Amino acid sequence: NLEVGIVGLPNVGKSTLFNAITKAGAEAANFPFCTIEPNVGVVAVPDERLKVLHELYDSKKTTPASVRFVDIAGLVKGASKGEGLGNKFLEHIRQVDAVAHVVRCFEDPNITHVEGGIDPLRDIDIIQTELCLADLEVVEKRIMKVAKLAKSGAKEARVEDEILRRIKEALDEAKPARQVDLSDDDLEVIKDMNLITLKPTLYVTNVAEDEVATAFEENAYVQKVKEFAAQEGAEVVAISAKVESEIAELDEEEAKAFLEDLGETESGLDRLIKAAFDLLGLQTFLTAGPDECRAWTIVKGTTAPKAAGKIHTDFERGFIRAEIVNYDDLVANGSVAAAREKGQVRVEGKDYVMQDGDVVNFRFNV
Numbered sequence: 001n002l003e004v005g006i007v008g009l010p011n012v013g014k015s016t017l018f019n020a021i022t023k024a025g026a027e028a029a030n031f032p033f034c035t036i037e038p039n040v041g042v043v044a045v046p047d048e049r050l051k052v053l054h055e056l057y058d059s060k061k062t063t064p065a066s067v068r069f070v071d072i073a074g075l076v077k078g079a080s081k082g083e084g085l086g087n088k089f090l091e092h093i094r095q096v097d098a099v100a101h102v103v104r105c106f107e108d109p110n111i112t113h114v115e116g117g118i119d120p121l122r123d124i125d126i127i128q129t130e131l132c133l134a135d136l137e138v139v140e141k142r143i144m145k146v147a148k149l150a151k152s153g154a155k156e157a158r159v160e161d162e163i164l165r166r167i168k169e170a171l172d173e174a175k176p177a178r179q180v181d182l183s184d185d186d187l188e189v190i191k192d193m194n195l196i197t198l199k200p201t202l203y204v205t206n207v208a209e210d211e212v213a214t215a216f217e218e219n220a221y222v223q224k225v226k227e228f229a230a231q232e233g234a235e236v237v238a239i240s241a242k243v244e245s246e247i248a249e250l251d252e253e254e255a256k257a258f259l260e261d262l263g264e265t266e267s268g269l270d271r272l273i274k275a276a277f278d279l280l281g282l283q284t285f286l287t288a289g290p291d292e293c294r295a296w297t298i299v300k301g302t303t304a305p306k307a308a309g310k311i312h313t314d315f316e317r318g319f320i321r322a323e324i325v326n327y328d329d330l331v332a333n334g335s336v337a338a339a340r341e342k343g344q345v346r347v348e349g350k351d352y353v354m355q356d357g358d359v360v361n362f363r364f365n366v
């Protein structure tokens with residue numbers, strides 16, 4: 001499952017957002033997750049298609065795809081040096097797939113900013129520097145280890161050493177490792193280090209409640225973050241943590257009306273999840289039947305047997321074929337049988353690359 005780590009300076013709105021996430025997750029109907037660690041919140045990936053399939057099949061339950069958010073509190077200036085519990089939290093980020101970096105873009109004289117006034121780029125720089133320092137420590141340790149092997153002539157060690165030095169050069173200048181030009185082979189070599197600054201990053205600009213609808217295009221702070229993010233290939237979303245925490249208290253109808261009042265159609269949390277999906281190149285495929293309708297997360301480009309393996313390793317091992325109907329065709333026809341009559345149910349083999357919205361029935365040997 002997709003796991004996103006939330007970072008940011010103190011007082012920027014992380015806990016407010018995280019509490020909204022936890023509440024949204026806890027209140028989603030039929031959600032199969034219960035007790036987890038206090039700093040982890042699980043939310044459903046919004047997908048209207050599941051609702052439609054649920055009605056079509058009159059299925060007993062629906063299971064959405066989910067995203068785990070991990071609140072990584074405690075990042076302050078000097079965190080990488082062990083100040084303010086930072087180091088322990090840095091270890092948590094090594095495990096996540098993507099980083100959501102919350103940046104304060106709302107003015108509020110009652111809420112002090114730890115670094116003085118509102119300045120999102122300075123804030124980003126502080127956090128980024130800490131993350132670079134944390135990675136630098138890991139990279140330098142690794143360089144020392146590899147150097148010995150390289151001296152004795154091991155070819156792989158020399159290759160790794162060269163990659164590590166290029167990364168170190170960037171980190172020394174507080175530039176994230178994701179800005180270093182690394183090939184897929186290079187990435188494979190250094191994969192186990194789980195460098196934080198190599199992870200895809202999403203900037204979450206936290207804006208004032210009354211600005212949610214316009215901030216992404218108009219708020220001056222947000223524009224600065226967008227410019228910065230564009231340079232480093234990161235994504236940006238504008239949300240109001242306060243609005244999210246209010247939405248989390250409402251039922252679905254109320255939430256819809258509340259969002260409409262704000263000039264929005266989607267909650268910030270939903271936009272955040274979608275942005276994370278885009279950033280990581282993820283998509284969903286669907287399985288449907290009377291017992292369960294379910295959405296599954298895969299990386300774009302995943303082949304049918306690998307997708308089957310998401311459901312069960314046996315499905316991948318014993319994969320024979322996939323019977324696939326496109327979601328729109330299925331709904332237009334009202335049933336798989338009707339779609340089949342029109343020749344819209346395809347039989348695909350092991351080289352088939354899954355498409356978004358495929359409704360699948362895998363055939364496999366046990």
Ligand code: GDP
Binds near residue numbers: 008
């Ligand atoms: P954290 O330290 O990053 O976890 O920040 P918190 O979530 O605790 O937020 C710090 C303060 O800012 C709290 O008093 C929040 O109520 C307030 N806050 C968070 N988001 C917003 C927002 O969108 N607008 C306003 N006005 N205040 C907010």
